[in-house]
Amino acid sequence: MANTDVSGLTQLGSHVDLPTSPEEAKLERVPHTHEGERYVVRFTSPEFTSLCPLTGQPDFAHLMIDYVPRKWLVESKSLKLFLGSFRNHGAFHEDCSVMIGKRIADLLDPEWLRIGAYWYPRGGIPIDVFWATGPEPEGIWIPEQGVPPYRGRG
Amino acid sequence: MANTDVSGLTQLGSHVDLPTSPEEAKLERVPHTHEGERYVVRFTSPEFTSLCPLTGQPDFAHLMIDYVPRKWLVESKSLKLFLGSFRNHGAFHEDCSVMIGKRIADLLDPEWLRIGAYWYPRGGIPIDVFWATGPEPEGIWIPEQGVPPYRGRG
Amino acid sequence: MANTDVSGLTQLGSHVDLPTSPEEAKLERVPHTHEGERYVVRFTSPEFTSLCPLTGQPDFAHLMIDYVPRKWLVESKSLKLFLGSFRNHGAFHEDCSVMIGKRIADLLDPEWLRIGAYWYPRGGIPIDVFWATGPEPEGIWIPEQGVPPYRGRG
Amino acid sequence: MANTDVSGLTQLGSHVDLPTSPEEAKLERVPHTHEGERYVVRFTSPEFTSLCPLTGQPDFAHLMIDYVPRKWLVESKSLKLFLGSFRNHGAFHEDCSVMIGKRIADLLDPEWLRIGAYWYPRGGIPIDVFWATGPEPEGIWIPEQGVPPYRGRG
Amino acid sequence: MANTDVSGLTQLGSHVDLPTSPEEAKLERVPHTHEGERYVVRFTSPEFTSLCPLTGQPDFAHLMIDYVPRKWLVESKSLKLFLGSFRNHGAFHEDCSVMIGKRIADLLDPEWLRIGAYWYPRGGIPIDVFWATGPEPEGIWIPEQGVPPYRGRG
C-alpha cells in the first residue's frame, strides 16, 4: 500500500463546494514518496472553462500540465477544484494560461513545470499558449503533448 | 475518347474572371452522354467562402453536392466559378446553402440533388445544412457524405 | 442578400450578458425564408457545461441538435446564450438533455427535432442521451451525428 | 433543478465498497422523470474486467449499453459498482455479456435494451457479443455504437 | 486446393505488356466455383490514372468495384491490366467511370455490379461517381465503400 501521508489535506475524502474564484481555491500538495527520482507527472483536463474579461461570455480550453516533482506532488482533487474555480473568473487566454502554470509551480517548487493551453476558437482562430518554468531539464523523459492542430470543418 | 459536346460552353478552356456575384455567375451544363443511366455525381468543395450579411465578416463552409443527372451534367469549371462568386456576397448560412442547391437544380433538372453545407464555427457553434430536392430516389446507390462532426480542441 | 427579417430580435447585434439560468435565457426565432422546403439544420456545441445537482461540481457535454424547420429558424446567438445559461444550473444528464430538446422544439414547432448529448465521463462511464420529438420524418436527408465512441486511454 | 426522487437509493452519495460478486452487487434504479418520452440512454464502460472461468486469468472488455426507458432509469453509481463486481468473477465471454444485459433489463423493464461487448484479444482473436432484448423499436433514434474493428499491429 | 479452371486464360502466369488502350485490353473471366452462392466480391484500386481529354494532362482516381457474381469471376490480373490500359487514354471523369463499370458488367453478366470512382481534385473540387447496374439486390450483404470525404488542408 502506498505510504503517502495525506493527513495534512483538508479536501480529499470529503465534500467540497466548487470554489468561487481562483483566489478562494485551496491548491494542496502531498509529500513526494520517491524524492530523488526525476520523472514527469502529466495532468490532462479537457474540462476547463473561464469567462472572457471583456464580454463575460464563456471560454473553453483543453489543458495539459507536465511537471518534474521535487519534494511535493500536487493533490489531484485540489487541482480539479482549482481548475474548476475559473468557471466564473474573467481573464485573457495568454494571461490565464500563464497564471495557472505559475500558481502550481509556486506551490510545488518543482524542478520544472509546463502548461499547454489549447483554447477553443473565437472568431475562427484558436489561441494556444505553451508556457514552462524554464528550459526542458536534461536527462528526463518528457513526451510531446501531441494535441492535434485545430481544423475548421470538413 | 468521350463524345461530350462542349461546343456551347463559354468558359471552359479560356480565362474567365471570377464573377462578382452569384447573379453574374454563368452556371453551365453539358449533355449527359449516358442518359438513362441512374447514378450519382458528387462534387466536394472545401474552398467555399461568403460574407455575413449583418457584419460583412467572412464566413467559410465545406460543401458537398450530390445529384442524379437526367439530360445534363453540370460543367465543372462553371461550377467552380459559381461557387467562387459568393466570395463577396452576404447571406445567412441556411439561406445561402439552400440557394446554391436550388440554383444548380434549376439548371440541370436532375432526378434528384442534395447539398450538405458544413459551416465553420461562429460563437463556438457550427451550423450544418442538409437540403435535397426531395426524398432519396429508390434503386440508386447514394453513399453517405461522411463529414466528421465538429470538435472544439484537444 | 438574404431577406430574413430580424427586426423582432432583441439580442442579435448588441452585447448581451450571459443569462444566469435557463429560465432567464431568451431563446429567439427568425422567420424561415424557405418555408415549404423540408431539410435539416444542425447545430453542434462542444462547449456545453452545467452543474451536478447533487454535488455542485461541473459537468461537461458535447451537444448536437438537428431539426427540420416549419415556419421558424432558431436565432443562433440566442441559442448560444441559452446553452450558456446552464453554466450554473444543476441537472441530471438525462433530464438536462431532454429539457434542452423540448425547449427548442416548443419555440420552433419544427416538423421534427432531435438532440444528441454526449456527456464527459464520470466514474469512468460517460452517458449519452439520444432524444427526438418523434420518428425520423420520411423523405428527408438526415445524416448520422457520427460522434465516435468514448475510449479510456491508450 | 431536476425532480428526480433519489430517496430510495442506498449507495449514491456515500462510500460503498466494491461488491465481491455480481450476485452481491445491488443494481438500483430511479424513477424516469420523462415517462412517455421514447429515447435512448447510452452508457459506455471501457473499464470492464472479469476472470477466465478456466484459467483464472484476467479478461478485459469495452462495454456499451443502450436502452429505451419506460418507468425507470438505472442509477449510474450502482451500475458502476455492478460492473466492477465482475472483477473476481469467472465467466465465458458470450455468457458474461448476455448476463449483464439481462440483469439490467430485468431491473428496468425497459422498452428495449442492448449491450455490445468488445472483448480484448486472446489467442490473437477478439470476440464481440451484440445482444438485445428484441428488435430495434420503431420510431426512435438509435445511433450505431461505432467501435472500430480490432487490428493487430502496424 | 481450389478447383478453378484457369485453362482458358491467356495472360495469367506469363508476362503481358501493359495494353495501350482500353480497347486493346483483354478483360478475362474464370468460372465461378460457388455458383448459386450470392455474395459480394470487392476490388480496390488506388492506382488508376487516365488523361484529360481536353488538355492531355494526367488524371488520377481511387476506384472501388463491387459485384455479385453469377457464372463468372473476373480474373484479377486481367482486371489490373485493363485498368492500367487507361494510362494513355483520354476521357471525362463521369464518362470514364461509367465505361469501366459497364465493360466489366458486360463480361461477367453479374447479378449486380457497382463502381465508386473517387477522382483527385482539379480546380480544388474533386468529382466522385457512384454507378451501379441497378438497385442493390435484396438479401445480400453489401458493405459501404467508406472512402472518407475529400478535405483540402489542415
Place this chain on the structure above:
Amino acid sequence: MANTDVSGLTQLGSHVDLPTSPEEAKLERVPHTHEGERYVVRFTSPEFTSLCPLTGQPDFAHLMIDYVPRKWLVESKSLKLFLGSFRNHGAFHEDCSVMIGKRIADLLDPEWLRIGAYWYPRGGIPIDVFWATGPEPEGIWIPEQGVPPYRGRG
C-alpha cells in the same frame, strides 16, 4: 460461474499442434447456454495466412466472422487452430473465404452467419469477399464490420 459443458472438447486446455491442413483441423462446438436468445457473436482474426495456389507464395487476410447461434457456439481455440491450418494450404481468395464460412456454418447450424475477408493487396489491388448464409435476419442487431478501405500510400 458459467455452466458451459466443455466435457466433449478434445483440444481446449491441452497442447495441440497446429493442424497441417483445413481437412485435418478439428473445428469444435460447445452447447449454447442461452438458447433462444437471438444475438450476434463476432470473431476478428487479423492473423490469417494461406498460400497462393498457383505460385505457392504467402497470402494474408484480415477476417471477420459474425453469426447468430442456435444450439451451438464455436469453441474459440478450435477456431483459432482451424484458421491456422490454412497456413500451408493453397486456395484462391474467393474460394478460400467462402470455404471458411461454409465450414463453420456446417458445424454450428446457426440462424445466420457471414464472413468478411479483407485480403492484402496483390498487384496493387486487394480483394474483399463478403459472404453470408442468407439475408440478414430480422429483429437482430448486426453492426457493420467497419474495416476501412484500402489506401496505397500517403
Place this chain on the structure above:
Amino acid sequence: MANTDVSGLTQLGSHVDLPTSPEEAKLERVPHTHEGERYVVRFTSPEFTSLCPLTGQPDFAHLMIDYVPRKWLVESKSLKLFLGSFRNHGAFHEDCSVMIGKRIADLLDPEWLRIGAYWYPRGGIPIDVFWATGPEPEGIWIPEQGVPPYRGRG
C-alpha cells in the same frame, strides 16, 4: 481579472469593416503583462484566402503562427481582420506567406516568430511554406505544428 491595458486599441469591442487590403489593415498590439516570461503563443487560422496574382482566382490556405513575445502581444481581433484583408489581394504562395510573417514580426518585435502556411492544392500539388525570423530560441518549449500531409483521395 487580467490587467491588460487595452485603452490604445481602436478596433476591439466595436464593429470594424473588413479592411480592403493588407496595406489598409491596422494590425494592433497590447502590452505583454508577463514580460520576462519566455513562452509561445500560437494562432491557427484555417480560414485564410487570397487571390492568384496571375489569374485572379481564389487561393486558400491553413495558417499557423507561433511567436515568443517580448513587450507586446498581437491583439487577436486585429489579427483576424488583417488576415481577412488578403481576401481580394493577389500574391504568390511563397511571397504571401513570408509577407504575413514579416508584418506581424515588425509590429511585435518578438524574440522569435514563425509561420506555417499550408496551401490548398493547385494542379494536384499543394505548396507549404515554413518561415521563421531565425533559429528556434533555446530553452523554450515549441511544439510541432503537426498538420498532416496532403493526401489526394481514397
Place this chain on the structure above:
Amino acid sequence: MANTDVSGLTQLGSHVDLPTSPEEAKLERVPHTHEGERYVVRFTSPEFTSLCPLTGQPDFAHLMIDYVPRKWLVESKSLKLFLGSFRNHGAFHEDCSVMIGKRIADLLDPEWLRIGAYWYPRGGIPIDVFWATGPEPEGIWIPEQGVPPYRGRG
C-alpha cells in the same frame, strides 16, 4: 531455433494462478542471447488494473515499458502475471507506476528502462507518469511511445 535457456523458469509452460499481490508475484528473467547488442525491447499492456488505496474502487491504466537489456531479458509470461498481480492491490497512480518500473529494473539490471503509465480519467482528469532509470542512453534507437492525448467527448 533460438538458443534461449529457459531451464530455470518456474512458470512458463505450465498453469500458474494469478498471484494475489505484487509481493507474491515471481518476476522472472532469461539470459540475453545477444549480449553486447544495445537495442530496445518494448512491452505494451492495455490491461492493467489496480485499486484506489483510499476507496478500494478499481483503477485502470495503459502501460508501456521500454528497456535496453544487458545480461537478461524479462520472461514475458512472468511479466504478465506480475502486472496481473496488482488487480487487488491499492496504490496511488504516481507511486504504483514508479514501483513497477523499479521492480523490473531491479530484476534485469538493464542499461536503461522506462515506463509510461497512462491512467484512465478520474474526476475528468487523467494522470500520466513518465519514469526512467536515467537519461536516454546515447547511440540507441528509442522511438516515442506515441500514446495520443486524452480527449473528453465529441
Place this chain on the structure above:
Amino acid sequence: MANTDVSGLTQLGSHVDLPTSPEEAKLERVPHTHEGERYVVRFTSPEFTSLCPLTGQPDFAHLMIDYVPRKWLVESKSLKLFLGSFRNHGAFHEDCSVMIGKRIADLLDPEWLRIGAYWYPRGGIPIDVFWATGPEPEGIWIPEQGVPPYRGRG
C-alpha cells in the same frame, strides 16, 4: 502584388503538352524575391507514376519535396510537368527517387533539398526512399513529412 519576374518562363500561362520523358521536360525557375531569408518550401505530389524498368508495369508513389531556396524558386507548373513526364519512363524506385531530387537541386542550387518518396507496395512490401543534398541546415524550421506507415488491411 507580388513582384516575381515570370518573363523568362516558357510554360506558365499557356497550354503545354505533357513531356514524353524526364529528359524532354523543361524544369523552370523563377527569381526568389526574398533572397536572404532562409526558410522551407514544400511540394507534395500524391500523383506520381512511372514504369517498372523490368516489366513495364506501372508504379505509383507519393512524393514530398522540401527545399531551402537561395536565388531561385522552382516554378510550380514546370515541376508538375516534370513529375508528369515520368509517366512512361522506366526506373527502379531508389534510382528514380534520387534522380528527381538531384535534377531539382541542380536547377535551383538550393541551400538544401530533400525528397521523400513513398512507393506503393509491390509484393506486399512498399519501399520508401529518403534522400537529401546534405545534412539538415542549422537554424531553420524543417517539419517532419509525417506520412503514416504502410498498413496492409484491417
Place this chain on the structure above:
Amino acid sequence: MANTDVSGLTQLGSHVDLPTSPEEAKLERVPHTHEGERYVVRFTSPEFTSLCPLTGQPDFAHLMIDYVPRKWLVESKSLKLFLGSFRNHGAFHEDCSVMIGKRIADLLDPEWLRIGAYWYPRGGIPIDVFWATGPEPEGIWIPEQGVPPYRGRG
C-alpha cells in the same frame, strides 16, 4: 532507364518457390548506382509470420527496415522470399527480430541499418523490438517509423 546491373541475380524475373527456412533462403544484393550518396531506404512488411519455438503456434509481426546503403542495395524480391522463409521457422520475438537485422546487415555492409519489429499481442501484451547496427549516422535524414501504439479494444 536505370543502369542497375542485375545480371548476377538468380531469383528476380523467374518463379522461385518459397524457401523452407531462413538458412535456405538466398538473400541477394544489387550494386548501388548512387554510391557516395548517403540516404535511407525503407522496407515495410506487414506480412511477416513465424512460429513460436515452444508451442509451434503462429506468430505475426509488422516489420520496418531502414538502411543507409554503401555499395549494395538489397534486391527486393529476395528480401520478400527471405522474410517469407520464416513461415515455418520457430524463434522468440527478440531473437528473431535481431537475427533478421543482422542477416541483412551482413549481406549489405551498409553504413547503418535498423529494424523495428512490432509483434502481434500474445497474452494481451505485444512486444516491440528496436534494433540497429549502431548509433544513427549524422547528417542523414531518418524519419521516425511512426507505427501507432497497440490499443486493446474500444
